[in-house]
Amino acid sequence: MLVHFWGTRGSLPSSLSAEKVRQKIIKALKAAQGKTFENDSALEEFVDRELPFAVRGAYGGNSACVEIRGGDEYILCDAGTGLRDFGQSAANTRGVYNVFLSHLHWDHLQGFPFFAPAYIPGNRIKVYGCNPGMEQAFVVQQGPPFFPVPFNAMRAEITFHPLQHDVVYEIAGVKVRGTKQHHPGDSYGYRFEKDGQSVVYSTDSEHKKGSESPFYEYLDFIRETDLLIFDAQYTLLDAIGDKENWGHSNNILAVELAVEGMVKRLCLFHHEHTYGDDVFDELLEDTRTYLRILSETSTLEITMAYDGLEIEI
Numbered sequence: 001m002l003v004h005f006w007g008t009r010g011s012l013p014s015s016l017s018a019e020k021v022r023q024k025i026i027k028a029l030k031a032a033q034g035k036t037f038e039n040d041s042a043l044e045e046f047v048d049r050e051l052p053f054a055v056r057g058a059y060g061g062n063s064a065c066v067e068i069r070g071g072d073e074y075i076l077c078d079a080g081t082g083l084r085d086f087g088q089s090a091a092n093t094r095g096v097y098n099v100f101l102s103h104l105h106w107d108h109l110q111g112f113p114f115f116a117p118a119y120i121p122g123n124r125i126k127v128y129g130c131n132p133g134m135e136q137a138f139v140v141q142q143g144p145p146f147f148p149v150p151f152n153a154m155r156a157e158i159t160f161h162p163l164q165h166d167v168v169y170e171i172a173g174v175k176v177r178g179t180k181q182h183h184p185g186d187s188y189g190y191r192f193e194k195d196g197q198s199v200v201y202s203t204d205s206e207h208k209k210g211s212e213s214p215f216y217e218y219l220d221f222i223r224e225t226d227l228l229i230f231d232a233q234y235t236l237l238d239a240i241g242d243k244e245n246w247g248h249s250n251n252i253l254a255v256e257l258a259v260e261g262m263v264k265r266l267c268l269f270h271h272e273h274t275y276g277d278d279v280f281d282e283l284l285e286d287t288r289t290y291l292r293i294l295s296e297t298s299t300l301e302i303t304m305a306y307d308g309l310e311i312e313i
Contacts, residue, residue, distance in 0.1 A: 001070035001197050003067070003311045004069065005060070006067060008059065008270070010233045010273060024054075024055050057277075059271055062082035064078040064269075073173070079112045082307065090116075100128045102181075103131055119154055120155060123157070128176075130163050166179065166180075175192070179221045181205035182247065184247050198225040200225045203229065218261075219257065224261070230254045233248035233249070238250070239253070251286065254287070266302045
């Protein structure tokens with residue numbers, strides 16, 4: 001399986017401002033002082049090897065949308081604004097699109113009105129989720145006065161399929177199981193399994209007291225997964241401070257759960273929209289440092305999600 005991140009921000013999209021781009025250019029020029037580059041390849045090597053990611057790139061601006069590749073049909077987790085970019089890449093392809101919704105909050109739906117394949121006859125879009133009222137939520141967000149194009153103007157075949165959590169389904173050649181998570185209005189994580197490989201998509205979940213226990217039920221859901229995509233929207237200080245009970249987790253808890261669950265790779269996801277790229281670079285390094293403190297023998301790999309990241313399982 002190949003996992004492609006199309007949208008990684010939490011709560012709402014967050015784009016780079018002109019000033020932030022300017023600061024990146026200044027930092028890059030400072031790092032290049034005194035250096036000469038014989039050709040474009042040498043320049044690209046400098047950018048890729050010597051500039052921190054916060055300078056050479058960006059952790060993304062789109063809200064949640066993750067693609068899991070590995071079969072003839074498309075599998076997508078959530079329909080945030082990243083769905084628009086995915087749709088543009090697939091606009092000339094006819095197919096079946098399976099969309100799994102973590103929940104119905106707007107940052108996880110707001111890309112669908114701009115999803116090009118939904119307007120093309122012959123495409124089939126199957127929306128899955130454990131929350132009631134999925135179809136109504138899609139219709140309402142495209143109704144007046146919110147959007148000029150009504151839901152029924154879309155020409156693809158769009159169907160909605162309620163799921164029960166803790167039940168294993170076979171969908172698009174992949175085994176799928178959902179789990180209920182702690183979040184306002186309830187959210188659901190999904191475990192996808194195929195050919196002995198597994199991916200867990202677990203966003204918009206706040207893990208409360210008891211999560212440190214080896215008998216914590218969530219650990220069975222993530223156990224030995226190849227890739228855990230985990231909501232680490234906040235720092236630990238934010239998570240236990242003013243933003244407690246907001247329905248999101250933190251990077252420290254992510255490591256503790258991943259180690260206890262024997263996860264192979266952890267990807268921090270659903271980034272706080274007020275954090276800049278420098279903060280994410282520091283957060284990633286702090287998270288890796290905490291792993292070394294927590295366990296000297298752990299082989300857990302830790303990645304910070306960004307729009308355009310691909311992880312091969």
